[in-house]
Amino acid sequence: MGLAVSGARILADALRAPETALRLDAAGWTALIAMARAEQLAGTLAHRLEGLAVPGAAACILADARASAAQGQTAALWEAEMARRALAPLEMPVVLLKGTAFAAAGLSAGMGRSIGDLDILVPRGRIGEAEAALIAAGWEWVKPDPYDDLYYRRWMHELPPLIHRERDRMIDVHHTILPLTARITPDAEALIADSVVLADGLRVLSPPDMICHAAAHLFADGDLAGGLRNLWDIHCLIGESGTQGLEARAAHHGLSAAVARAGRLSHALFGSAVPQAWRRTAGADALYLRRMLARDGWGRATRRLTRMGFYIRSHAIRMPPAMLARHLWTKWRKGHVPG
Amino acid sequence: MRHATALRIGPVGFRLGSDWPGPVAAIDDLYAGYPQPLDGIPDFTVRLFAARPWRRWLRPSVHIGGDYVLPDAAPLPLALGLIAAEMGMNLQMALGQRRYLLLHASAVERDGRALLMTGISGAGKSTLAALLMARGWRLMGDEFALVDPETGLVHAFPRLISLKNEAIPVMEAALPGARFGPRLEGTPKGTIRHLVPDAGSLAAMDAPAVPALILFPRYGFATETREVLPSETFLWLTQASTNYVALAERGFDALTRLVTQVPARALDYPDTDSAIAEVERLWASL
Structure with a gap:
């Protein structure tokens, strides 16, 4: 834990225990707001601090952030409705994922959360039908590059991203929750089979699967960019649905390590109510915390080496070495620069 | 950041940080009569920075960052640091303003x-x-x-x-x-x-x-x-x-x-x- 002091700690503290923010001076508030914006957590922070006697200028900024998040959620839910209408004739289960799912299901993880693209999960065998229906309804390809397109279709857990030509919003259509090249292969059929249907016919993952997905997304995919927000999602999900049956479900998906780490870090930063075994950090947890809090009072990314390490790791866990070398070589020839 | 200042323009408070003294000095000079952000808490942060450490001195080029950024915004030469600061503040308004x-x-x-x-x-x-x-x-x-x-x-x-x-x-x-x-x-x-x-x-x-x-x-x-x-x-x-x-x-x-x-x-x-x-x-x- 010694490694993880300072950085965005004041942000994590303010989310965990909002009254800690009341001790901040003007410079502290300025840093807190800059960090929250940089971590896409401004709306979440604003909801946590609602009703507290914060300084007037901060109150205005936080009220703006709440209004902005509310509008973002309205737009995100409308986008989900557009996808629902486009896919309804196919009569296939359509599972909302991540931010849109939290908002649609009215979960605390959705409170003030910024929502980017629309992420949905459909049965793998029917993804071609879903793609055709979306294209017929006005979505178009984003990536014109044939290598990228082929790469997505052969190796990824989702279609190449589509963007709607009129609303300018992206949709990611998943058939599972981790790339096919990763060593871990979650049970996508079980994710869909156990999903929960909402009033409008759209679905969300079952509570334990939501946590498994969030943990997979955080630790078994990506380079931890946006990690603090994802960990806050996990904290909220645990707080609302508990951890009953979570370990067994994680084991079923091959995600035991990721879910345990999520539980430990969520407890360490936010004090989540997790099983006893997860109440102490272990292994490389300190390094993960160091990466998650790598943000200074100007909202700048800090700890360059740690970030680079996680960037390299994100590729190493995504595909086998020879394939990675081939992929990076192709991307480099096309002029892609990492970082 | 190494060099910093703060000011308020109408109801909107800004904080400006810079890797170089020049842009901050230019802003402080021309905005001399302006008030400070309300409660000392600015609405927006603007950052003027060198993409690589050595670019602070070697062919210095000013990248514009802050709370809200446009991807692929072209950097400006250091001689135009004042323009970069102004563009940075305008950008925060254009992308981040939600009250008005x-x-x-x-x-x-x-x-x-x-x-x-x-x-x-x-x-x-x-x-x-x-x-x-x-x-x-x-x-x-x-x-x-x-x-x-x-x-x-x-x-x-x-x-x-x-x-x-x-x-x-x-x-x-x-x-x-x-x-x-x-x-x-x-x-x-x-x-x-x-x-x-x-x-x-x-x-x-x-x-x-x-x-x-x-x-x-x-x-x-x-x-x-x-x-x-x-x-x-x-x-x-x-x-x-x-x-x-x-x-x-x-x-x-x-x-x-x-x-x-x-x-x-x-x-x-x-x-x-x-x-x-x-x-x-x-x-x-x-």
Whole structure:
């Protein structure tokens, strides 16, 4: 834990225990707001601090952030409705994922959360039908590059991203929750089979699967960019649905390590109510915390080496070495620069 | 960051950090009379930084960052650090402002009532606003007018007036005693020189005004004034607003109220003297 002091700690503290923010001076508030914006957590922070006697200028900024998040959620839910209408004739289960799912299901993880693209999960065998229906309804390809397109279709857990030509919003259509090249292969059929249907016919993952997905997304995919927000999602999900049956479900998906780490870090930063075994950090947890809090009072990314390490790791866990070398070589020839 | 300052322009507080002393010194110099952010907590952070450590000294190039950023924004040479700081602040407003409906318009005030001027780049909204300030109007802003959705009032955002190319000698002649920034050649918009708003405009920056007239000036045509219907004004102003969509229903209501309550005119003009005469005539006839 010694490694993880300072950085965005004041942000994590303010989310965990909002009254800690009341001790901040003007410079502290300025840093807190800059960090929250940089971590896409401004709306979440604003909801946590609602009703507290914060300084007037901060109150205005936080009220703006709440209004902005509310509008973002309205737009995100409308986008989900557009996808629902486009896919309804196919009569296939359509599972909302991540931010849109939290908002649609009215979960605390959705409170003030910024929502980017629309992420949905459909049965793998029917993804071609879903793609055709979306294209017929006005979505178009984003990536014109044939290598990228082929790469997505052969190796990824989702279609190449589509963007709607009129609303300018992206949709990611998943058939599972981790790339096919990763060593871990979650049970996508079980994710869909156990999903929960909402009033409008759209679905969300079952509570334990939501946590498994969030943990997979955080630790078994990506380079931890946006990690603090994802960990806050996990904290909220645990707080609302508990951890009953979570370990067994994680084991079923091959995600035991990721879910345990999520539980430990969520407890360490936010004090989540997790099983006893997860109440102490272990292994490389300190390094993960160091990466998650790598943000200074100007909202700048800090700890360059740690970030680079996680960037390299994100590729190493995504595909086998020879394939990675081939992929990076192709991307480099096309002029892609990492970082 | 190594070098930093803070200031408030109308209701909006900014913090500016920079890897170099130059941009901060230029801002501190030209914004000397401006107040500090309310409660010491700025609304927005702007960062001017070198993409690589050695680029601080070696061919220094200024990247613009902050709370809200555009991907792929081109860096500027250090000699244009002042422009970078101004662009950084404008960017925060354009992308991050959610309290006020933001109109890309200049605004001047007289007797508590505001005249808004909007149009494409080169239409002369900055120049006309500066000339009206020289004639005793209060300058509320040359770039953004802030419409409060709750009250319908216009709030001032009197940043430095950004004079471009031919407008520079016009204003140097009209306001020989005014404070000007350095002459900046080779910017993305040609030559730029900043003009500091006069003392009266700065002293009154916290006073909002009732919008009274919307003008769409157009430079380079024979003098002609045409009424613009609310429906057309609405469409033009949605184009002139960077946050109309983001404000959703509040934006729609604020804009609807503005265009239904405030008359609008298109004003073609061949030279600034004709334009000013026509503006004064229209204003007197309200």
